[in-house]
Amino acid sequence: MGMFDDIRCEYRLPLPEDQGELAGRDWSKQKFQTKDLGQGMGVYYIRADGTLWLVEGRWLVDDPVGETFQKDFFGTVEFYDTAYGQKHDYRVQWAAVFAQGKVNDLRLSQWRLEDNSERLRTEAEMKYKAARTDRFLKTWVGRYLYPPYAWLVGVILRQIVAGGAYKLSKALMKVQTGAWQLEHRILPHGNPISKRVLLRRMKDRL
Numbered sequence: 001m002g003m004f005d006d007i008r009c010e011y012r013l014p015l016p017e018d019q020g021e022l023a024g025r026d027w028s029k030q031k032f033q034t035k036d037l038g039q040g041m042g043v044y045y046i047r048a049d050g051t052l053w054l055v056e057g058r059w060l061v062d063d064p065v066g067e068t069f070q071k072d073f074f075g076t077v078e079f080y081d082t083a084y085g086q087k088h089d090y091r092v093q094w095a096a097v098f099a100q101g102k103v104n105d106l107r108l109s110q111w112r113l114e115d116n117s118e119r120l121r122t123e124a125e126m127k128y129k130a131a132r133t134d135r136f137l138k139t140w141v142g143r144y145l146y147p148p149y150a151w152l153v154g155v156i157l158r159q160i161v162a163g164g165a166y167k168l169s170k171a172l173m174k175v176q177t178g179a180w181q182l183e184h185r186i187l188p189h190g191n192p193i194s195k196r197v198l199l200r201r202m203k204d205r206l
Contacts, residue, residue: 004033007079008045013094014108021085032079050103071101089116133189151193157183
């Protein structure tokens with residue numbers, strides 16, 4: 001898929017007459033993607049007055065520390081996303097033409113209905129598995145016996161492939177993939193201890 005940037009648009013978007021399930025949607029809160037700006041995982045937004053701004057903040061944290069008006073920007077920015085519905089999903093895309101960092105023209109370039117049966121099936125399956133895991137982890141076995149068991153299994157499997165981890169050969173990648181798949185099968189409810197450690201480390205880095 002490659003690198004992209006996120007962009008929000010407070011400027012009024014042209015919409016089709018028949019918007020289906022998306023009628024009345026607040027598009028100013030929608031996060032779109034674009035590959036027509038820096039492609040550095042940046043965050044941009046188009047203000048209601050049509051001006052383009054770059055939001056400066058910490059990566060992976062919704063904590064903006066400043067904004068810069070892109071006054072020297074000329075060109076077309078296409079931004080797109082898939083909006084989810086119950087009957088269909090909608091592939092939407094707009095193209096904004098900028099001159100000196102301000103919208104000169106904005107048009108709807110795509111509004112396509114897509115079959116969402118597979119997504120709904122997958123979401124229902126994931127929801128069921130998450131609920132089952134939540135129920136299990138609240139049991140006596142899930143609270144006291146499973147977490148250390150899962151942690152030990154994870155450590156052992158990672159140690160098996162750690163010796164040659166610096167050599168990213170095809171054979172090693174197959175072994176690592178096999179180990180991860182085996183861990184997933186052995187630990188159907190995940191690895192609670194490793195998950196807590198990972199979340200704590202990510203929080204400490206931010």
